[in-house]
Amino acid sequence: MTAIIRAASAHDLLALVPALAGFTPSRSLVCVAFTGTRTAGVLRHDLPADAGDHAALVAVVIGTVCRMPGVDAIVPIVYTDATFREVGGLPERALLDLIADRAVHAGFQVKDALCQAGDGWASAFDSSAPAAGHPLAMVSNNAAAREAAGLADVEGGDQSGTMPPPDARTAPALASAFGELRELRTAEQAMAGLGRLADPIELVDSLLSAPRRSQPVRHLAWFLHLASLPAIRDAMMLHIAFGRVVADLALDASDAGSEDGPVPEAGMGVLGRARTTAGAMQAEVDDLLARLITGQTMLRPDRRRVERAFRLIRGLVADAPADARPGACCIAAWLAWCLGRGSVAGSLLDAALEIDPGHTMARLLDEFIGSGALPDWAFIRDGR
Numbered sequence: 001m002t003a004i005i006r007a008a009s010a011h012d013l014l015a016l017v018p019a020l021a022g023f024t025p026s027r028s029l030v031c032v033a034f035t036g037t038r039t040a041g042v043l044r045h046d047l048p049a050d051a052g053d054h055a056a057l058v059a060v061v062i063g064t065v066c067r068m069p070g071v072d073a074i075v076p077i078v079y080t081d082a083t084f085r086e087v088g089g090l091p092e093r094a095l096l097d098l099i100a101d102r103a104v105h106a107g108f109q110v111k112d113a114l115c116q117a118g119d120g121w122a123s124a125f126d127s128s129a130p131a132a133g134h135p136l137a138m139v140s141n142n143a144a145a146r147e148a149a150g151l152a153d154v155e156g157g158d159q160s161g162t163m164p165p166p167d168a169r170t171a172p173a174l175a176s177a178f179g180e181l182r183e184l185r186t187a188e189q190a191m192a193g194l195g196r197l198a199d200p201i202e203l204v205d206s207l208l209s210a211p212r213r214s215q216p217v218r219h220l221a222w223f224l225h226l227a228s229l230p231a232i233r234d235a236m237m238l239h240i241a242f243g244r245v246v247a248d249l250a251l252d253a254s255d256a257g258s259e260d261g262p263v264p265e266a267g268m269g270v271l272g273r274a275r276t277t278a279g280a281m282q283a284e285v286d287d288l289l290a291r292l293i294t295g296q297t298m299l300r301p302d303r304r305r306v307e308r309a310f311r312l313i314r315g316l317v318a319d320a321p322a323d324a325r326p327g328a329c330c331i332a333a334w335l336a337w338c339l340g341r342g343s344v345a346g347s348l349l350d351a352a353l354e355i356d357p358g359h360t361m362a363r364l365l366d367e368f369i370g371s372g373a374l375p376d377w378a379f380i381r382d383g384r
Helices: 010-021 051-067 093-105 143-155 170-183 187-191 200-209 217-227 230-242 244-260 269-276 280-293 303-319 322-338 342-355 360-370
Strands: 028-035 038-046 073-079 114-116 121-123
Touching: 010 028, 010 038, 010 073, 010 114, 010 121, 028 051, 028 093, 038 051, 051 093, 073 093, 093 114, 170 217, 170 303, 200 217, 200 230, 200 244, 200 303, 217 230, 217 303, 217 322, 230 244, 230 280, 230 303, 230 322, 230 360, 244 280, 303 322, 303 342, 322 342, 322 360, 342 360
Parallel strands: 073 114
Antiparallel strands: 028 038, 028 073, 114 121
């Protein structure tokens, strides 16, 4: 998200961070990047439990900021449950001092370095701050907080990591339709009545072209079923982001891989198949698809289409029976990551792994996204 910061003071900036990040941080190191007076992005990482991990985390954060075009300043912010009273001063001061020092050495201005603790907040640059910190009410009860809420409305993206509640009418019908599809013995039986929408590419286009409330429950259940099939799941995911040509290539590659190479581990999909498939041509295709999934491309996904798909699938996951969720959770998590919402992606992957701890794609994505990886297109200036 890019916006003009209208923060007259440090606590105004703290009030704006939830809108800038798309969620309310906790137990996190957040780095707000600036180009002049405009925010250029927000990075978030889990707060290390061990001080010995500080240097590695700071290296990742500064390295990422160095890749962001036009960024000339940062504000690091620590969010912690620790209190000023427990610590006897500013919690995580050592971490804030370290990232400020490394940022200056890398050529960035450090506008401020803040900590929002369990019982107050303060700036590491303010030697006159109260020993117990400033009251948290200064963050929650001010004009900047109201501006932050309005800013989020303007963006229109629901970036919360909270799953919406299941719909009382849709959820039972969806569970019934999904159960019927699983019990059918042949693909022809399962596809009966779906017509051209039996094709995963046509199905995705149909689901994204009309409001979800107008979609037949059987179509939604069919999507959940297809999302549980690794090759089709990946093709639908790529279709949402990059279009039909890439999706067709993914489907063709999965067919070629199953015929010409060893059978990949169940649930592996493109990411795992790229490591195992035999044959030079097939390996090149799988490598291309894996690079698209891991964001190693300057080809930027269609953001509006990805946003629309994310909303639809996240709501669908909420209504789906538990055993139908992991594959759809993986798709929604990857879409969230495409939009720069790594924390939301993490919560969706946690949900998938809670249901199926051995789910291969969920584990691969959780390891990849959890490493702090960002897609290359995140570093492209708008308009380029």
